[in-house]
Amino acid sequence: MTEPRRIPTKLALRGAGAASAAMLLLTGCGADEGTPVLTWYINPDDGGQRVIAEQCTEEADGEYEIRTSLLPADAPSQREQLARRLAAGDSSLDIMSLDPVFVPEFAEPDFLAPVPDDVAERTTEDTLEGSLQSATWDDEIVSVPFWANTQLLWYRESVAEEAGLDMDGEVTWDDIMQAAESTDTYLGVHGVRGESISVWINALVESQGESILEDPQAPAEDVETTLDSEAGQQAAEVFSTIGEEGLGGPGISSMDEEQAMRLFQGDNGSFMVNWPFIWAATNAGVEEGTLDQEVLDDIAWTQYPQMEEGTASAPPLGGINLGVGADSEHPELAYDAVECIVSPERQTEYFLTNGNPPSSEAAFDDPSIAEEFPMADDIRESIDNGAPRPQTPFYNEISETLQDQFSPLSGVDPETTPGTADEHIGEVLRGERLL
Amino acid sequence: MSTATTDKRAKLVTQQDRRRQEVRLGWMLAGPAFVVMLLVTAYPIAQAVYDSLFSLRLTAPDERDFVGLQNYLTVFSSTDVFWRAMLVTILITVLAVAVQLVIGFALALLMHRAIVQLRGSLRTAILVPYGIITVVSAFAWYYMFDINSGFVNRWFSWVPGISEEMDWFAETWSALAVIIASEIWKNTPFIALLLLAGLAQVSDDLLEAAKVDGANWWQQLTRVVIPNMKAAIMVAVLFRTLDSFRIFDNVFIMTNGDAGTEVLSLLAYRQSIMRLEIGLGSAVSVIMFVCVVLIAVVAVKGFKVNLAEGTGSNAGQKKETK
Numbered sequence: 001m002t003e004p005r006r007i008p009t010k011l012a013l014r015g016a017g018a019a020s021a022a023m024l025l026l027t028g029c030g031a032d033e034g035t036p037v038l039t040w041y042i043n044p045d046d047g048g049q050r051v052i053a054e055q056c057t058e059e060a061d062g063e064y065e066i067r068t069s070l071l072p073a074d075a076p077s078q079r080e081q082l083a084r085r086l087a088a089g090d091s092s093l094d095i096m097s098l099d100p101v102f103v104p105e106f107a108e109p110d111f112l113a114p115v116p117d118d119v120a121e122r123t124t125e126d127t128l129e130g131s132l133q134s135a136t137w138d139d140e141i142v143s144v145p146f147w148a149n150t151q152l153l154w155y156r157e158s159v160a161e162e163a164g165l166d167m168d169g170e171v172t173w174d175d176i177m178q179a180a181e182s183t184d185t186y187l188g189v190h191g192v193r194g195e196s197i198s199v200w201i202n203a204l205v206e207s208q209g210e211s212i213l214e215d216p217q218a219p220a221e222d223v224e225t226t227l228d229s230e231a232g233q234q235a236a237e238v239f240s241t242i243g244e245e246g247l248g249g250p251g252i253s254s255m256d257e258e259q260a261m262r263l264f265q266g267d268n269g270s271f272m273v274n275w276p277f278i279w280a281a282t283n284a285g286v287e288e289g290t291l292d293q294e295v296l297d298d299i300a301w302t303q304y305p306q307m308e309e310g311t312a313s314a315p316p317l318g319g320i321n322l323g324v325g326a327d328s329e330h331p332e333l334a335y336d337a338v339e340c341i342v343s344p345e346r347q348t349e350y351f352l353t354n355g356n357p358p359s360s361e362a363a364f365d366d367p368s369i370a371e372e373f374p375m376a377d378d379i380r381e382s383i384d385n386g387a388p389r390p391q392t393p394f395y396n397e398i399s400e401t402l403q404d405q406f407s408p409l410s411g412v413d414p415e416t417t418p419g420t421a422d423e424h425i426g427e428v429l430r431g432e433r434l435l
Numbered sequence: 436m437s438t439a440t441t442d443k444r445a446k447l448v449t450q451q452d453r454r455r456q457e458v459r460l461g462w463m464l465a466g467p468a469f470v471v472m473l474l475v476t477a478y479p480i481a482q483a484v485y486d487s488l489f490s491l492r493l494t495a496p497d498e499r500d501f502v503g504l505q506n507y508l509t510v511f512s513s514t515d516v517f518w519r520a521m522l523v524t525i526l527i528t529v530l531a532v533a534v535q536l537v538i539g540f541a542l543a544l545l546m547h548r549a550i551v552q553l554r555g556s557l558r559t560a561i562l563v564p565y566g567i568i569t570v571v572s573a574f575a576w577y578y579m580f581d582i583n584s585g586f587v588n589r590w591f592s593w594v595p596g597i598s599e600e601m602d603w604f605a606e607t608w609s610a611l612a613v614i615i616a617s618e619i620w621k622n623t624p625f626i627a628l629l630l631l632a633g634l635a636q637v638s639d640d641l642l643e644a645a646k647v648d649g650a651n652w653w654q655q656l657t658r659v660v661i662p663n664m665k666a667a668i669m670v671a672v673l674f675r676t677l678d679s680f681r682i683f684d685n686v687f688i689m690t691n692g693d694a695g696t697e698v699l700s701l702l703a704y705r706q707s708i709m710r711l712e713i714g715l716g717s718a719v720s721v722i723m724f725v726c727v728v729l730i731a732v733v734a735v736k737g738f739k740v741n742l743a744e745g746t747g748s749n750a751g752q753k754k755e756t757k
Contacts, residue, residue, distance in 0.1 A: 087493045109496060115746070249585055250600035251582040253604070253693075400710070408693075433513050434509065434510060
């Protein structure tokens with residue numbers, strides 16, 4: 001009988017404690033009231049952006065506080081969420097981590113607060129060429145490059161040797177396709193219907209000195225793609241050969257960057273085009289004991305494969321730019337924070353801890369980078385040679401149509417697919433066809 | 436004589452009064468819910484119909500144009516997209532519902548006839564798939580058949596046509612087969628439960644009379660049981676058809692519309708949410724809504740499905756009339 005009576009007293013005590021704690025919190029809040037809070041919508045990473053947010057908050061010394069808010073995992077879903085919020089005039093979008101391909105779409109309707117000239121100047125002083133292009137729309141800098149990404153050709157030394165391929169010289173797509181066939185191994189390419197299809201086809205076309213889109217500034221009804229050309233057909237030929245001959249293995253139609261890495265690490269791995277995250281991931285695999293050290297020792301890298309021998313390739317470009325929402329209540333503070341976030345030292349730190357390469361040239365000079373990432377120089381070269389995907393507000397439609405037409409790989413016909421893709425993109429953008 | 440008529444009349448008046456009061460009470464009880472339903476369903480539906488008449492892109496809010504029925508024309512003329520999605524949706528609906536009905540009926544019979552001690556646990560066991568969230572069951576089926584992590588290929592590689600290197604989600608027919616199978620697995624319990632309620636309505640007297648007349652098991656089933664639970668069957672079929680027609684989760688997770696498995700709701704999602712083309716997306720949604728209404732009207736008017744009867748309340752009514 002005494003037990004139930006005791007509980008209320010305990011509860012009352014606890015309640016009193018909670019109330020006094022709340023009072024303390026309230027007074028604490030009162031002291032902080034003057035500090036504006038900036039929300040930074042970040043893409044998922046290994047926690048690096050959160051650390052930078054804390055560091056910059058500390059550096060701001062009470063001028064502002066950065067809080068991070070996590071966006072969905074894949075770029076298209078990030079775009080969907082940001083676009084809906086921007087269109088609705090959400091004032092909490094102070095800083096956004098943007099995939100560069102969606103920058104024009106947000107810049108065109110003035111969803112992004114203009115970058116002050118001095119900030120633009122200071123933050124793009126030594127930005128690598130490919131990355132700078134991706135931050136620009138209508139000849140103006142509309143977002144600030146934060147980090148850049150690119151794909152390298154990763155290969156298993158043992159397979160290259162067996163195939164008799166000289167990896168120090170120039171390597172073409174034909175070379176690696178033949179090598180995979182002769183050694184009975186699989187290529188790590190991205191055959192899953194998704195953004196990686198567009199990344200791939202754009203790189204193949206750009207590597208021949210052509211562009212998918214003639215006039216990126218054109219309004220929707222005038223957008224014309226040029227896939228039905230020599231360059232487009234050559235690109236389709238690569239897709240079709242890999243698909244028809246099964247060079248990507250049986251799981252090609254669900255193979256994304258992750259799956260390609262796993263295939264590459266396995267017994268049938270040979271050559272793979274992929275982002276540098278695979279280096280950190282493979283190292284981690286060895287440390288955890290899920291992978292043999294031999295696999296890691298067998299891995300080497302070089303520049304993205306060429307389409308024609310002698311013509312330098314134009315590797316895919318990715319990364320993240322920072323944008324400030326047009327409806328943000330503190331755009332000036334947000335740009336102060338952006339400057340803090342993209343400083344070369346932080347980019348270096350972010351590369352070392354999260355494996356995402358800098359967009360600033362100076363950030364690569366740090367000696368610790370070469371130690372941790374032996375391929376850092378190749379990455380820098382690749383970003384500099386890289387070609388961004390079409391910079392247009394209608395990128396999503398173009399990309400979706402490309403994905404639709406160029407997957408599955410085995411269904412690609414070099415004669416007809418490029419023409420159909422051009423036709424469908426035009427019809428979709430003129431509003432004559434569903435996607 | 437006259438007192439008797441007045442008595443009768445008085446009785447009738449009080450009965451009418453009572454009925455009127457009951458109707459009023461009914462409205463008072465259901466009214467608030469009805470108003471809320473109007474607000475949360477009628478308003479968005481009206482908004483969608485209105486939006487479908489505009490060329491409107493979320494990222495180009497200034498370029499909103501009234502285009503009349505142009506969006507609908509675009510949808511209907513996209514033969515290889517819209518009509519294909521419509522066909523796939525109908526195919527999934529018809530196959531899934533037909534198989535669910537057969538298996539569901541068998542399970543209902545099993546539950547109905549099961550020994551009393553087993554009945555409770557049997558019902559629970561059969562209901563488990565229905566209790567699982569669709570997204571979770573879709574992921575489970577996806578991983579089962581996935582070429583990288585699935586066990587189906589390994590376990591069943593001895594079956595002709597299945598090999599360890601088979602990618603189920605790369606071809607239309609194999610992908611649709613997995614999608615339909617997951618639909619069936621998930622929703623058969625629902626049909627089974629509704630049919631069980633229907634079986635309970637079939638009077639034992641009728642069955643006994645049939646037995647006395649020398650009807651065998653099959654004759655009892657087709658001549659007595661099924662005709663007497665027609666209402667329950669129709670309600671089950673209607674509910675499942677409406678649900679299956681709006682299928683989204685399974686396809687979204689397993690193929691995201693790849694390999695020719697795009698269905699109508701995914702098509703609407705693609706236009707409105709992914710492309711941010713609000714006008715075009717609304718048009719697809721409105722068309723889907725009309726289809727669903729048509730199915731319901733055809734079922735209710737054409738096949739005379741009485742929603743109130745199917746839920747088993749007519750068993751109560753019968754007792755009352757007795």
